[in-house]
Amino acid sequence: MRETMSRRHFLTTTGIFILVGQAASTVGPSPSWGAAAKVGEPAPDFTAPSTKGTPVSLDAYKGKVVVLEWTNHECPYVRKHYESGNMQALQREATGQGVIWLTLISSAKGEQGFVSAAQADELTTTRKAAPTAVLLDEKGSVGHLYGATNTPHMYVVDKTGMLVYAGAIDDRPTTRRSDVQGANNYVRAALDSVATGQPVKTPVTRAYGCTVKYS
Amino acid sequence: MTVCPLAAALLLGLLVNGLLPASASAAAPLRVDASKRGTPRVTVSLISDAVSIEPGSIFWVGLRQRIASGWHTYWINPGDSGEPPSIEWKLPEGFVAGAIVWPRPEHLPVGPFMSFGYEREVVLPIQMTAPASLAVGTGVTLRGHASWLVCEKICIPEEADIALSLPVAAGPPAPSTTAPAVEQARRLVPTPSPWTASLSATPETVSIRIAAPDLAAEQIAGAWFFPMRWGVIDHAASQTVAVDRRGITLRAARGQLPQGTASDVDGVLVIQERLDQGLVTQAFTIRATVAGAATGSSLTLAGAIGLAIAGGLILNLMPCVLPVLSIKAIALLTHGQSSPSVVRRHGLAYTVGVLASFGVLAVVLIGLRAGGAEIGWGFQLQAPLVVTALAYVLFALALSLSGLLVIGARLTGVGHGLASRPGYSGTFFTGALATVAATPCTAPFMGVALGFAMTQPPLVALIVFEALGLGLALPFLALSLAPTWRHFLPKPGRWMERLRQVLALPLYGSVAWLVWVVSRQTGPEGATLVLAGLALIALAAWLHHGTRAVSRRWRRAAVALALGCVGAAIALGPMAASSASSAAAAPPRGARWEPFTPERLAELRARGTPVFINATAAWCITCLVNERVALHSPAVAEAFARKGVVYLKADWTRKSPKIAALLESFGRSGVPLYVVYGKNAGDQQVLPQVLSERTLIEAVDSL
Numbered sequence: 001m002r003e004t005m006s007r008r009h010f011l012t013t014t015g016i017f018i019l020v021g022q023a024a025s026t027v028g029p030s031p032s033w034g035a036a037a038k039v040g041e042p043a044p045d046f047t048a049p050s051t052k053g054t055p056v057s058l059d060a061y062k063g064k065v066v067v068l069e070w071t072n073h074e075c076p077y078v079r080k081h082y083e084s085g086n087m088q089a090l091q092r093e094a095t096g097q098g099v100i101w102l103t104l105i106s107s108a109k110g111e112q113g114f115v116s117a118a119q120a121d122e123l124t125t126t127r128k129a130a131p132t133a134v135l136l137d138e139k140g141s142v143g144h145l146y147g148a149t150n151t152p153h154m155y156v157v158d159k160t161g162m163l164v165y166a167g168a169i170d171d172r173p174t175t176r177r178s179d180v181q182g183a184n185n186y187v188r189a190a191l192d193s194v195a196t197g198q199p200v201k202t203p204v205t206r207a208y209g210c211t212v213k214y215s
Numbered sequence: 216m217t218v219c220p221l222a223a224a225l226l227l228g229l230l231v232n233g234l235l236p237a238s239a240s241a242a243a244p245l246r247v248d249a250s251k252r253g254t255p256r257v258t259v260s261l262i263s264d265a266v267s268i269e270p271g272s273i274f275w276v277g278l279r280q281r282i283a284s285g286w287h288t289y290w291i292n293p294g295d296s297g298e299p300p301s302i303e304w305k306l307p308e309g310f311v312a313g314a315i316v317w318p319r320p321e322h323l324p325v326g327p328f329m330s331f332g333y334e335r336e337v338v339l340p341i342q343m344t345a346p347a348s349l350a351v352g353t354g355v356t357l358r359g360h361a362s363w364l365v366c367e368k369i370c371i372p373e374e375a376d377i378a379l380s381l382p383v384a385a386g387p388p389a390p391s392t393t394a395p396a397v398e399q400a401r402r403l404v405p406t407p408s409p410w411t412a413s414l415s416a417t418p419e420t421v422s423i424r425i426a427a428p429d430l431a432a433e434q435i436a437g438a439w440f441f442p443m444r445w446g447v448i449d450h451a452a453s454q455t456v457a458v459d460r461r462g463i464t465l466r467a468a469r470g471q472l473p474q475g476t477a478s479d480v481d482g483v484l485v486i487q488e489r490l491d492q493g494l495v496t497q498a499f500t501i502r503a504t505v506a507g508a509a510t511g512s513s514l515t516l517a518g519a520i521g522l523a524i525a526g527g528l529i530l531n532l533m534p535c536v537l538p539v540l541s542i543k544a545i546a547l548l549t550h551g552q553s554s555p556s557v558v559r560r561h562g563l564a565y566t567v568g569v570l571a572s573f574g575v576l577a578v579v580l581i582g583l584r585a586g587g588a589e590i591g592w593g594f595q596l597q598a599p600l601v602v603t604a605l606a607y608v609l610f611a612l613a614l615s616l617s618g619l620l621v622i623g624a625r626l627t628g629v630g631h632g633l634a635s636r637p638g639y640s641g642t643f644f645t646g647a648l649a650t651v652a653a654t655p656c657t658a659p660f661m662g663v664a665l666g667f668a669m670t671q672p673p674l675v676a677l678i679v680f681e682a683l684g685l686g687l688a689l690p691f692l693a694l695s696l697a698p699t700w701r702h703f704l705p706k707p708g709r710w711m712e713r714l715r716q717v718l719a720l721p722l723y724g725s726v727a728w729l730v731w732v733v734s735r736q737t738g739p740e741g742a743t744l745v746l747a748g749l750a751l752i753a754l755a756a757w758l759h760h761g762t763r764a765v766s767r768r769w770r771r772a773a774v775a776l777a778l779g780c781v782g783a784a785i786a787l788g789p790m791a792a793s794s795a796s797s798a799a800a801a802p803p804r805g806a807r808w809e810p811f812t813p814e815r816l817a818e819l820r821a822r823g824t825p826v827f828i829n830a831t832a833a834w835c836i837t838c839l840v841n842e843r844v845a846l847h848s849p850a851v852a853e854a855f856a857r858k859g860v861v862y863l864k865a866d867w868t869r870k871s872p873k874i875a876a877l878l879e880s881f882g883r884s885g886v887p888l889y890v891v892y893g894k895n896a897g898d899q900q901v902l903p904q905v906l907s908e909r910t911l912i913e914a915v916d917s918l
Contacts, residue, residue, distance in 0.1 A: 039473075040473075074369070075369075075370070076370065076371070076372050111368070112368070112369045147471070149295050149296065149328060150295070150296050166471070173298060174298065175298075175364070175372040204446070204471055204472050204473060206445035206446060206471075206472075208296070208298070209296065210296060210366075210369065210370045211295060211296040211325055211326065211328045213326075213368070214326055214327060
């Protein structure tokens with residue numbers, strides 16, 4: 001049988017609860033994302049189904065450099081990089097050097113950019129893209145985990161699993177194809193830095209593009 | 216006739232071709248032969264505020280975007296996604312176009328994201344300069360190619376050619392039909408903020424503190440900060456707003472860019488104010504300067520300690536501290552026959568006194584900051600009461616050095632106290648006194664070290680403070696520990712008396728400076744009260760000192776009176792602190808005004824003089840914006856002078872009943888209230904609460 005709380009004990013406990021409540025309420029406004037991915041920290045692990053039907057995990061690629069590309073084939077900014085061949089060339093360059101390239105689609109069903117596995121594979125063929133795998137993140141859980149806000153949104157993970165770059169593909173935030181030529185490509189620069197063992201010069205940039213069409 | 220059907224066919228063909236709109240795809244630029252062109256989601260046009268261009272003049276044009284319902288375009292910082300509109304100009308020779316001046320944005324939430332931009336319709340003002348070499352009577356066409364991103368849930372980049380044709384005419388041009396739209400757009404452009412803003416950041420949140428005293432929390436319905444750059448704050452996260460007597464504090468979750476808060480942040484502060492007639496939105500551009508030293512992050516603890524010690528050493532040379540220190544050193548010198556160990560112990564007692572006082576100061580400062588006050592070193596000088604007390608203490612000390620007061624013999628080393636017994640406690644209090652005297656002064660390096668200390672946890676801050684104290688105590692400590700120096704100093708003599716009197720002078724200077732600080736904080740009334748307090752202290756000093764040789768009874772009476780004077784001086788302190796605070800009132804530009812009284816108004820009305828009444832209050836933000844935007848312009852002053860209008864200002868900051876009666880007579884319960892009275896009785900016009908220069912000038916001109 002539980003002994004009744006002494007008045008002092010009760011008051012103390014209440015006081016503690018009040019204090020904790022006050023402390024909690026003084027914690028400022030919470031960020032809207034709560035994204036776990038932060039540059040300079042280990043990239044959070046995830047598992048997502050690929051277009052081939054098999055689940056793909058980030059941890060499986062430990063020991064390799066991984067590039068994450070959030071995409072939406074109908075977004076004018078994504079189209080700028082695909083129609084100019086820029087993204088495909090970058091993918092070939094990277095995978096040629098042993099980098100794992102994962103293209104992720106976090107559009108929800110019915111939203112712009114949502115495709116079935118078959119449609120995604122067809123897009124890869126017709127666009128002559130060269131990712132290692134295309135992952136379908138219909139529920140947007142991987143997107144939320146990484147705080148992916150735009151398409152294209154690029155992340156680079158180094159061999160030790162550390163996130164070393166997050167942000168835009170380059171420094172020309174427009175839809176004009178002519179802006180691909182001469183732009184400073186942040187992903188290429190990050191991959192070069194990782195390959196030579198140097199720190200990435202601009203680790204965080206503002207990703208430009210359409211918003212990811214989460215549900 | 217066979218020609219007629221052919222002609223008719225030709226005519227019809229031409230007509231049909233003319234009526235069919237040119238086929239437009241989203242990306243194809245359109246030929247321009249009219250001023251309006253657009254695409255289904257946004258119709259853009261270039262509008263001007265005048266019907267003609269004067270050669271050599273500066274005029275405003277606007278890019279008007281009429282946006283389809285549900286869609287939006289973007290501000291200069293589009294937020295989480297988007298792209299602001301841009302214009303590539305193709306202007307005639309000599310014309311210079313400025314950058315787009317952005318009206319205040321709206322929040323555009325899309326799912327979990329937040330963008331900043333415009334819906335329905337927006338006019339983006341651009342300032343144009345016309346060359347002086349324009350020929351009057353000709354026409355010019357300003358051309359450009361505008362491109363923008365318009366989004367609903369999906370985004371479409373659009374572009375179009377824009378053009379505006381205007382004749383060139385001499386003289387100031389008349390306003391065009393689109394002038395109100397351009398002026399309205401310029402009214403929506405944020406005005407430079409009258410307040411200073413500072414920024415501080417933790418790994419999770421960013422706080423922006425706007426120093427706006429006298430704001431009334433119940434007037435403010437909401438406040439938001441729109442940064443000019445990405446990465447500073449999380450755009451989609453909610454911002455908490457707190458309004459207190461010192462100003463507004465906005466807190467938001469931190470953005471993605473780690474160095475986003477390392478440098479000053481520019482942005483727009485939007486405040487929604489509750490007025491009589493509903494909610495009014497005002498926007499200001501602010502630059503939030505990073506609180507604390509910019510070198511805070513790159514400074515190590517060792518570096519900060521080094522800087523603090525250096526700062527403390529230099530502090531010894533400051534006019535506040537040097538006299539105190541010198542007197543003590545001289546006192547030590549005169550009693551050079553004391554054993555070295557006694558001198559050493561004096562040195563240690565002094566050091567302990569200084570360190571203890573700095574510890575107390577540090578604890579107070581850290582405690583206040585933990586309680587949320589955004590203060591730094593020098594905080595003690597922000598409270599008029601503390602400044603007054605410091606002024607009194609330093610004044611008494613100066614009087615003592617001047618020989619007009621002989622108290623605290625142990626403190627100043629004057630008299631026999633030191634010779635008779637060690638008096639370590641006296642030396643301890645000298646150390647405390649040196650600290651107190653040092654508080655009004657700052658030395659180089661101190662700022663950097665203390666700025667660093669403010670950003671650190673309490674224990675580290677305490678260590679830096681104690682290092683500062685050590686620097687302050689070091690010279691005296693060194694002197695006390697090294698006995699050989701005494702051989703180099705001249706023998707005690709009359710020069711010491713002279714030196715003491717000379718050293719009183721920097722102290723008087725410090726007192727003068729402190730009185731100036733009080734005057735800045737509480738106005739001339741407060742300064743006068745402090746000066747009266749100082750006079751009372753001088754009187755008390757004379758009473759105490761000058762009656763030494765008088766009979767006992769008179770002596771006691773004199774001492775009692777002296778204490779009474781001191782008490783009165785102390786009582787004056789709080790009075791000075793609470794006197795009318797006219798904190799750095801900017802000299803009023805524009806028209807000269809008189810304070811409003813009902814009698815003055817009646818007198819002017821009886822004489823048939825036109826009157827303009829501005830009912831305002833220090834806590835009314837809309838009043839402040841109206842004053843800057845409309846009332847303080849030279850054109851308004853000139854219009855008042857032209858029509859002989861007398862400007863009466865009714866300051867309702869202290870809620871006087873006469874002004875309340877005025878407001879009530881117009882059916883209002885709050886400010887602002889703008890009324891223009893004409894020459895004839897009953898000829899009065901109430902102006903809108905959101906005032907523009909044009910409205911005011913038109914109202915005055917119509918008198």
